[in-house]
Amino acid sequence: MAKKEMGSTSMLVLALLKEKEMYGYQIIEELDRRSEHVFQMKEGTLYPVLHGLEKDRLIAAREAETVKGRVRRYYAVTEKGLRVLEEKKKEWNTFSKAVTAILAGA
Amino acid sequence: MSEKDWLDTATKKIRFRPDRKAVRRELEAHLEDMREASGLEEDAALRTMGDPEAVAEELGRVHKPWLGYLWRASQAALAGAAVLYCVMLGMLAVRPGYSYRVLPGMGLYNYLQTDVDMLDPACVIEARELPPGAAFETGGYTIRPERTVLRQVSGTDGPQWNLYIELDITLSRWEEPLDYWFALSGVRTGAGTPCGMHRMSACWGFWQKCGLEFEGLPEDAEWVELDFGYGQLRRTLHIDLTEEAEA
Amino acid sequence: MKEKRTPWPRWAKILRNLLLAVLLGFMMWDVWGHPTFFYMEDLRRRERRALFPEPEAVVELNTIGGVKYRIDVAEGMAVTSYPLRGDFFTNANASFHSLEEGPALLCVSRTAERPDEFGQPLTCAAYVAVHPPEDAAGAVLTLSNESAEHMVEGIREGDVFLFYDHEYATTGSALHMMGFSSYELEFSDKDGNSICQVSG
Numbered sequence: 001m002a003k004k005e006m007g008s009t010s011m012l013v014l015a016l017l018k019e020k021e022m023y024g025y026q027i028i029e030e031l032d033r034r035s036e037h038v039f040q041m042k043e044g045t046l047y048p049v050l051h052g053l054e055k056d057r058l059i060a061a062r063e064a065e066t067v068k069g070r071v072r073r074y075y076a077v078t079e080k081g082l083r084v085l086e087e088k089k090k091e092w093n094t095f096s097k098a099v100t101a102i103l104a105g106a
Numbered sequence: 107m108s109e110k111d112w113l114d115t116a117t118k119k120i121r122f123r124p125d126r127k128a129v130r131r132e133l134e135a136h137l138e139d140m141r142e143a144s145g146l147e148e149d150a151a152l153r154t155m156g157d158p159e160a161v162a163e164e165l166g167r168v169h170k171p172w173l174g175y176l177w178r179a180s181q182a183a184l185a186g187a188a189v190l191y192c193v194m195l196g197m198l199a200v201r202p203g204y205s206y207r208v209l210p211g212m213g214l215y216n217y218l219q220t221d222v223d224m225l226d227p228a229c230v231i232e233a234r235e236l237p238p239g240a241a242f243e244t245g246g247y248t249i250r251p252e253r254t255v256l257r258q259v260s261g262t263d264g265p266q267w268n269l270y271i272e273l274d275i276t277l278s279r280w281e282e283p284l285d286y287w288f289a290l291s292g293v294r295t296g297a298g299t300p301c302g303m304h305r306m307s308a309c310w311g312f313w314q315k316c317g318l319e320f321e322g323l324p325e326d327a328e329w330v331e332l333d334f335g336y337g338q339l340r341r342t343l344h345i346d347l348t349e350e351a352e353a
Numbered sequence: 354m355k356e357k358r359t360p361w362p363r364w365a366k367i368l369r370n371l372l373l374a375v376l377l378g379f380m381m382w383d384v385w386g387h388p389t390f391f392y393m394e395d396l397r398r399r400e401r402r403a404l405f406p407e408p409e410a411v412v413e414l415n416t417i418g419g420v421k422y423r424i425d426v427a428e429g430m431a432v433t434s435y436p437l438r439g440d441f442f443t444n445a446n447a448s449f450h451s452l453e454e455g456p457a458l459l460c461v462s463r464t465a466e467r468p469d470e471f472g473q474p475l476t477c478a479a480y481v482a483v484h485p486p487e488d489a490a491g492a493v494l495t496l497s498n499e500s501a502e503h504m505v506e507g508i509r510e511g512d513v514f515l516f517y518d519h520e521y522a523t524t525g526s527a528l529h530m531m532g533f534s535s536y537e538l539e540f541s542d543k544d545g546n547s548i549c550q551v552s553g
Binding site: 173174176177180181183184186187188190191194195198213244245246247279280281282283284285288289291334335336337338339340 | 363364366367370371373374377378380381383384385387398399401402403404405406407409427428429430449451
């Protein structure tokens with residue numbers, strides 16, 4: 001499997017899915033809500049990311065039918081996904097501390 | 107651009123059809139969710155979805171068709187094998203002398219049912235169990251003599267002595283039973299040779315059962331020797347006719 | 354909410370399909386009677402089943418149709434065979450001949466071919482004398498029936514003598530099929546002295 005550069009979007013998606021299983025539209029909504037409209041992802045960008053994470057086995061999908069008969073794909077984070085998320089969180093913290101340190105001096 | 111066009115464009119780079127349909131379904135459901143939740147008009151909704159060409163690129167990069175093609179190929183292989191199996195069964199069934207081995211398991215069943223001793227007990231005047239000869243190994247075959255019986259039977263020319271030997275043979279190669287017709291290279295007794303011989307064999311997998319019946323042994327014969335194999339593979343099985351088997 | 358059964362991952366489905374296909378293939382091969390696909394494979398298998406050891410001598414003759422006729426010789430048994438092409442498999446048409454002590458004569462059951470001085474193949478009948486005396490340098494085969502006697506010179510090739518009969522090009526696996534009722538084999542050493550005589 002090619003080691004792709006993990007974008008920050010992926011990290012945010014993983015973080016959201018850690019809390020609970022969500023389907024595509026739900027993810028967009030949550031991101032928008034929690035970031036207080038800072039992250040307003042284009043729907044079209046989300047799905048390639050989701051499917052990429054699924055192919056890398058960081059998240060797993062299952063299909064479920066709603067009351068109205070619509071089929072939704074729910075994504076949940078896997079063990080591997082949790083580990084990768086922790087790694088990325090550490091990296092991000094190191095990064096943001098460094099940025100903050102430099103900006104504080106400016 | 108209509109919703110249908112957007113979806114078609116966005117999924118056009120996913121080459122494997124079942125994958126393309128699945129992704130399209132997911133995106134369609136997303137659009138429905140969005141329409142319900144936000145109540146936006148078609149154009150506006152599609153604009154928030156983003157540029158379909160860019161999405162197509164990304165999706166195309168993630169959904170590579172190779173595993174899908176491999177899956178189709180494996181399905182074709184399985185279907186082909188199943189069809190071939192039925193055709194083969196058909197071809198065998200019309201062949202004369204078909205032995206009804208529809209499944210490999212039937213060979214084992216037939217093997218277990220086989221009674222290598224086919225002699226009619228009504229002909230037997232007297233029977234004596236002999237201790238079986240020693241097991242031996244040659245050419246990859248392990249030959250274990252089991253039931254050995256010296257019988258006096260009423261033959262067409264009067265009573266005659268027959269020696270019946272049951273062999274349990276372990277094969278070293280799958281379904282390559284000992285060809286007893288040729289593998290038996292010689293028969294001797296101390297007083298001449300038997301005048302006739304019947305043979306019977308059943309085999310499955312690595313096991314073989316073989317029954318040999320030597321007819322018309324000389325009356326004063328005290329032992330029988332059977333030669334199996336040729337050259338360096340030759341082995342001799344010695345059977346003592348005077349001993350009595352333990353009860 | 355209705356939930357679908359967890360589907361198998363794609364790679365697992367591929368593996369399962371391939372394993373089932375292989376299993377079906379094995380079952381087909383088993384039910385068909387375990388045919389082998391190649392001539393030598395079939396010949397070796399038949400030899401193994403007859404407890405025939407590694408041959409002491411192997412002779413190959415050219416016969417019509419470009420078919421190589423093969424004779425494997427061991428103590429007490431000789432195997433004559435040639436490839437027989439079937440629908441899908443090439444089998445060995447093998448015959449087992451038990452041999453007594455001493456030299457023995459085998460009839461080649463296919464019409465043999467032997468190139469003449471110009472390299473043109475001539476058809477002829479062929480005979481093989483196996484287990485000749487060690488020091489035999491020459492051999493003469495005399496074939497006879499009620500009406501005539503016929504002599505053929507033998508050529509030593511390794512541990513056997515080959516006889517090519519250009520006069521009578523019939524074939525058969527036994528002497529009477531070749532049109533003769535008896536034979537006499539005479540071996541001579543390099544000085545021409547007769548060493549051994551066998552008849553049958």
